Amino acid sequence: MNMQTGKTLSVAEAALCEAYDHAVGDLPGDSAVLIARDGLISDFKAAGLPTRRIEAWHYTDLKALLRSVPDVAPAASADAVAPLVAGSAVLSVANGVAARAASAAGATVRTFAEALADGTAAAGLTARDGDDAIGRLNGAFVRDGFVLDLPEGTEPDAPIELQAVQNGGQTHVRFQAGIGAGVRATVIERHLATGEEAAFATALSELTLADGADVTWVIQQAKGVSDTHLGQIRVRLGTDAQLRLYVVNAGGRLVRQEIHVEVAGEGSDLKLRGINLLGGETHNDVTFTVGHDVPNTTSTEVLRNVVFDRARGVFQGQIRVAPDAQKTDAKMSCNTLLLSDEADFSAKPELEIFADDVQCGHGATVIDIDHTQLFYLMARGIPENKARAMLVNAFVAEIVEELEDEPLVEALEGVIGAWLDKHA
Amino acid sequence: MLEIKNLHARIAEDGTEIIRGLNLSVKAGEVAAIMGPNGSGKSTLSYILAGREDYEVTDGDILYNGESILELDPSERAAKGIFLAFQYPVEIPGVATMQFLKVAMNEQRKARGEAELSTPDFMRRVKEASAELKIAPEMLRRPLNVGFSGGEKKRAEILQMSLLEPKLCVLDETDSGLDIDALKIVADGVNALRSPDRAVVVITHYQRLLDYIVPDSVHVLYRGQVIKSGDKTLAHELEAKGYADIIGAAA
Ligand SMILES: Nc1ncnc2c1ncn2[C@@H]1O[C@H](COP(=O)(O)OP(=O)(O)OP(=O)(O)O)[C@@H](O)[C@H]1O
Ligand SMILES: [Mg+2]
Numbered sequence: 143m144n145m146q147t148g149k150t151l152s153v154a155e156a157a158l159c160e161a162y163d164h165a166v167g168d169l170p171g172d173s174a175v176l177i178a179r180d181g182l183i184s185d186f187k188a189a190g191l192p193t194r195r196i197e198a199w200h201y202t203d204l205k206a207l208l209r210s211v212p213d214v215a216p217a218a219s220a221d222a223v224a225p226l227v228a229g230s231a232v233l234s235v236a237n238g239v240a241a242r243a244a245s246a247a248g249a250t251v252r253t254f255a256e257a258l259a260d261g262t263a264a265a266g267l268t269a270r271d272g273d274d275a276i277g278r279l280n281g282a283f284v285r286d287g288f289v290l291d292l293p294e295g296t297e298p299d300a301p302i303e304l305q306a307v308q309n310g311g312q313t314h315v316r317f318q319a320g321i322g323a324g325v326r327a328t329v330i331e332r333h334l335a336t337g338e339e340a341a342f343a344t345a346l347s348e349l350t351l352a353d354g355a356d357v358t359w360v361i362q363q364a365k366g367v368s369d370t371h372l373g374q375i376r377v378r379l380g381t382d383a384q385l386r387l388y389v390v391n392a393g394g395r396l397v398r399q400e401i402h403v404e405v406a407g408e409g410s411d412l413k414l415r416g417i418n419l420l421g422g423e424t425h426n427d428v429t430f431t432v433g434h435d436v437p438n439t440t441s442t443e444v445l446r447n448v449v450f451d452r453a454r455g456v457f458q459g460q461i462r463v464a465p466d467a468q469k470t471d472a473k474m475s476c477n478t479l480l481l482s483d484e485a486d487f488s489a490k491p492e493l494e495i496f497a498d499d500v501q502c503g504h505g506a507t508v509i510d511i512d513h514t515q516l517f518y519l520m521a522r523g524i525p526e527n528k529a530r531a532m533l534v535n536a537f538v539a540e541i542v543e544e545l546e547d548e549p550l551v552e553a554l555e556g557v558i559g560a561w562l563d564k565h566a
Numbered sequence: 567m568l569e570i571k572n573l574h575a576r577i578a579e580d581g582t583e584i585i586r587g588l589n590l591s592v593k594a595g596e597v598a599a600i601m602g603p604n605g606s607g608k609s610t611l612s613y614i615l616a617g618r619e620d621y622e623v624t625d626g627d628i629l630y631n632g633e634s635i636l637e638l639d640p641s642e643r644a645a646k647g648i649f650l651a652f653q654y655p656v657e658i659p660g661v662a663t664m665q666f667l668k669v670a671m672n673e674q675r676k677a678r679g680e681a682e683l684s685t686p687d688f689m690r691r692v693k694e695a696s697a698e699l700k701i702a703p704e705m706l707r708r709p710l711n712v713g714f715s716g717g718e719k720k721r722a723e724i725l726q727m728s729l730l731e732p733k734l735c736v737l738d739e740t741d742s743g744l745d746i747d748a749l750k751i752v753a754d755g756v757n758a759l760r761s762p763d764r765a766v767v768v769i770t771h772y773q774r775l776l777d778y779i780v781p782d783s784v785h786v787l788y789r790g791q792v793i794k795s796g797d798k799t800l801a802h803e804l805e806a807k808g809y810a811d812i813i814g815a816a817a
Binding site: 513514515517518519520521522523524525526528529532533535536537538539540 | 616617618619620639640641643644645649650652655656658659660661666669670673674677709726730
């Protein structure tokens with residue numbers, strides 16, 4: 143690739159371009175895939191990493207925040223860990239490379255490397271728009287992941303866990319899941335770190351729910367204190383489809399998780415629930431867009447953020463309602479518990495409504511620990527630190543309990559509890 | 567057991583003095599009733615006993631078993647056996663009642679160097695105590711105090727008290743909001759805890775509660791001071807004549 147622009151590249155931009163030149167020869171893919179990769183990296187070279195001048199990245203100036211990226215090679219091998227929910231069918235990706243599997247809990251499975259090799263993956267190697275840095279980088283670099291197919295009539299007998307464990311280096315992972323008509327499934331997407339070396343990751347998931355599918359999808363991100371994690375999930379909901387999408391961020395140094403949902407079928411419902419547990423020097427950005435494109439659909443988005451230390455959180459939430467999407471009901475709320483004077487959270491809700499008969503609303507609050515509640519717990523003999531942890535936990539536990547899936551609720555409570563034990 | 571000496575306390579935020587030279591002593595085994603008009607400082611006194619930070623003690627002392635407790639935080643006081651049944655119990659969404667009970671019991675045990683309760687032992691105790699107080703198991707499955715009716719909240723306070731087995735029980739208007747049957751149940755619960763090594767301070771506006779929990783002493787609080795003390799007949803006198811005479815005599 144030659145450079146047409148006269149722009150100077152940042153250290154991280156140059157490292158990514160160089161990494162591409164080194165890696166491309168041995169990334170899987172047929173010629174269509176290679177053409178797509180080359181196109182994406184050349185767009186990346188032209189645009190660079192997004193800065194705050196780009197509206198979608200205003201609160202996360204990636205060019206300024208991403209000072210360097212590690213070499214592609216991992217620091218050491220990464221081992222799979224026990225699933226979040228016992229008994230889940232685990233599909234594991236170690237340092238960006240998927241372990242071969244043909245099926246999981248009734249789903250047909252292929253590795254994404256296979257889909258790249260035979261070219262079927264080429265069409266998905268796209269950026270959503272000119273500002274989609276995650277789509278570009280993931281499409282250019284993606285090596286592996288899984289393609290999950292749950293056709294109509296399948297009844298998965300256990301949750302499916304897509305488990306990506308990374309030990310330093312760079313990984314670029316992609317998951318694709320097609321959930322057939324009427325299928326009920328729980329999928330847990332985990333991004334975990336092992337080892338101390340800095341890691342860089344992009345992770346892109348594409349999820350399609352056919353008519354009447356009913357899915358719980360959980361994204362758990364627990365990377366290390368020096369890691370960068372750039373995630374994106376693209377979702378399309380068919381008629382009467384129901385999706386409970388839980389995003390739990392509890393780790394990483396520089397994290398952006400994008401969620402883009404097309405509500406494309408009447409009668410469908412999206413419940414987005416986000417829990418961001420932020421401490422230390424973390425910068426954590428959750429950016430969400432939903433397009434209600436047809437009449438009679440509903441979505442609720444509830445975010446609970448807990449921010450300690452010097453951590454900084456961002457939530458951008460955009461609800462778009464198309465001109466004929468009458469009777470859309472969409473409600474978004476973002477509540478933050480700020481636990482340090484140096485902690486910070488920015489919430490930017492945005493409604494773009496082009497239909498007239500809709501109910502849409504949003505709200506954002508920032509609160510501190512309630513002192514009357516704290517006193518009440520302490521007056522029963524619970525020491526202050528423990529009482530505080532209970533209240534912080536209560537603040538986020540409410541939305542976990544909504545899941546009504548006992549093992550999953552317990553597992554997520556475990557994740558939250560373990561994080562609070564370390565930070566509260 | 568409890569000795570309050572010339573206590574002066576103010577609201578930390580704005581410096582308003584609420585307790586103005588209050589003296590009171592309650593012996594082990596004693597049931598003391600505190601009465602007094604609205605706004606006289608009864609709840610404030612109970613909060614100060616429990617260690618609420620919103621109030622600042624500027625003078626005087628509170629001795630519990632001969633030792634000042636002013637430097638102890640609320641959890642340390644609770645572990646030493648001081649319990650306040652709140653006039654307005656606090657709702658805490660997201661904290662399960664059972665989990666709260668278990669943590670509270672075990673933290674107090676830990677602070678006293680005792681072993682934690684096993685889950686079956688804990689469950690048995692809760693089951694027994696809640697049956698005594700006619701508390702439905704469904705109530706205990708809800709988040710702490712959330713959506714409890716006024717009377718249910720008061721009963722839940724007494725449940726906590728009987729499980730935690732404190733030595734000094736301060737009941738702030740536990741009778742308000744209770745129907746006649748519940749009043750009897752709650753009074754039975756308190757009477758069951760009466761013992762030679764335990765003291766009870768009952769804050770109330772009504773003689774009715776004192777018919778069930780018969781006090782050994784009655785104290786009238788007015789403008790942050792105890793202006794009159796007596797035996798149980800003082801409560802009858804107040805019921806019949808109101809506060810005007812006593813306040814007039816003290817002025
Ligand atoms: N945190 C506070 N901020 C402002 N005013 C307060 C505060 N705490 C107490 N007060 C005031 O102090 C006075 C005493 O209040 P307190 O609640 O102790 O009265 P009480 O005797 O319990 O009354 P009641 O019989 O109505 O329960 C009242 O005038 C009250 O408004
Ligand atoms: Mg009061």
